[in-house]
Amino acid sequence: MLVDELRHVPLFEHLSESQFEWLAKNGEKTQVDAGKYLFREGDPSEYFYVVINGELQITQTVNGEETILATHNSGGFSGEVPMLSGSPYIANARAIESTELLRLDDEAFRAMFSVCPIIVSKLFRALSGRIQTTEALARQREKMAALGGLAAGLAHELNNPAAAARRAADDLFDTMTELRRLTAKLGGQLTADQFDLLTRYQDEGAEALRNPEALDSLERSDREDDVGTWLDDHDVDDGWEMAGLLVDGGMDVDRLEALADELSDTELIDAVSWLRHSLGATQLLFEVGRSTGRISELVKAVKSYSYMDQAPSQMIDLHRGLEDTLMIMRYKLREHHITIDRHFDPAVPPISAFGSELNQVWTNIIDNAIDALGDQGNITVSTRLDGDSVWVEIADDGPGIPEEIQSRIFEPFYTTKDVGKGTGLGLDIVHRIIVNRHNGDIELESQPGATRFKIRLPIQRD
Structure with missing residues (x-):
């Protein structure tokens, strides 16, 4: 029985x-x-x-x-x-x-x-510990999932400039090898004055590459056609291929004619090839510089985002934290074709806060907005000073949150995502960080086409 x-x-x-x-x-x-x-x-x-x-x-x-x-x-x-x-x-x-x-x-x-009240007593004693354990595990998974997502995005962001720098370095080796060969050859052919003219074009070309002239597409196309035709008429191999680089380096038909007046036909072909490889090497060096600079910016943003080597609570630059978060999430934003509008109040002063925790807040809210928008949309991030507080507003133009569930979105384990795609703790963590850790407030306003999270933070945390 x-x-x-x-x-x-x-x-x-x-x-x-x-x-x-x-x-x-x-x-x-x-x-x-x-x-x-x-x-x-x-x-x-x-x-x-x-x-x-x-x-x-x-x-x-x-x-x-x-x-x-x-x-x-x-x-x-x-x-x-x-x-x-x-x-x-x-x-x-x-x-x-x-x-x-x-x-x-x-x-x-x-x-x-x-x-059976005795069962209820046992049930609730066990339930208290069970909820704490479940919540702790879920929070840890939420953090690890968020970290994994950020790491994947950073890997893509770092891979692009790293790959570009590697390609440029490989091409630079080949270019410098050919440039040394041509330099040795021309050194035995040209007079000092002729070589001075060539190196002057080289120096001016490097400056033109560093500070490119603003040309519309039609004007640029016309210049490339003129230079390409001139090179073809003077039997320069791959003339049309190198025309774009020479134009970027400030060369035009008048300068090429001035060079041709000083050199024999054979010397001219070698001199133009020397200019091509010299400008190419300069362009590749700039590419290496841009790529490594981008890597340095990302590393700096990661360090700033996590407040590495800094005290947990300090006076922080709110705008810097928002920008670091957007940079860290740039790959995902770009992948979903989402644009960002910034409206930062320059009067906002540094505030007393746990910087890395606030960055987690911005990350969670922006990540939710990306999920809501799907493959296209706009996110607006704005700040304003209000007496002894600062307001941060993050808005998107997605479908909105149904009115009947808006009152529950900050509850632990409550999620509108498909089963297995969220723990329901992202906004609970946001609420805890803002309200419990910073004595602030968070409000939600949502309707189709406009969802806004409005966050108030005191300038001086009690």
Whole structure:
């Protein structure tokens, strides 16, 4: 009989005979075969379960992977949180071996509070520790998932300039080899005055590459056509290919004619090739400089974003933190074709804050906005000074958050994302950092086409 089986369940110790009979009458015995799921994350919560015998594993899906939260043997229970809150199951329950359970529907579960108060006492004692453990694990996964996303974006951002620098360095080696050969050849052919003219064009070309002339596309095309035609008429190999570089280096037909007046036909061909390789080497050096400069900027942004080697709480530049966050997330923003508008109040002073934690706030809100926008949209980031406080507003022009769920978005574990794609802790963390850590406020305004998170931070944190 079910009553006899329930007597051996640790959770039901010290119950009276009438209480055992009530459980047997109002509950229902069910069985789950090994490997089968009792319920899955996101399923409607219909029952509270107590393991009679067997083994039940509780997991949660995050980013496509299942993480074990707990394992229940005889007396273990599951489903109490969603039953109490009226929300779907927040985890998966799978039988490790053939498992028998007692299940209570919503009416019986709530009636149990008055019929079997000793069970309720045990349930809530266990529930307190369980929630803390689950929340701690989920927060850690949220942080690791966010870190993984940022790391992936940074890897792409760093790879582009690193690859460009490597290509430029490889090309520079070949270019310098040919340049040395031509220099040695021309050194035995040209007079000092002729070589001075050539090196003057080289110096002026380097300056033109450093500070390029503003040309519209039509004017540039005309110059390239003129130079390409001139080179072709003078039997210069690959003339059309090098025309663009020579134009970038300030060369035009008049300068080429001046060079031709000083040199023989053979010397002219070698001299133009020398100019091409000299300007090419300069251009490649600039590319290496730009690429390594970009890498340096990213490393600096990462260090600033994380407040590495700095005190946790200090006077921080709010705008710098927002810019660092946008730079760190630039790859994801670009990947989703999202534009950023900035409206920063220059009167905003440094504020007393935990800088790295605020950057986590900006990251979570902007990341949610990216997810909401999909493959196109706009995010506006603005600040303003308001007495002894500063307001930060992050807005997007996405579909908006339905009015009926707006009051719940800061609740732990509440998420509008598909099962396994979010822990429901991103905005809970945001709320804790702003309200609990910084004595600030956060407000949400949302309608289709306009979602705004408005955050107030005191300039001096108490």
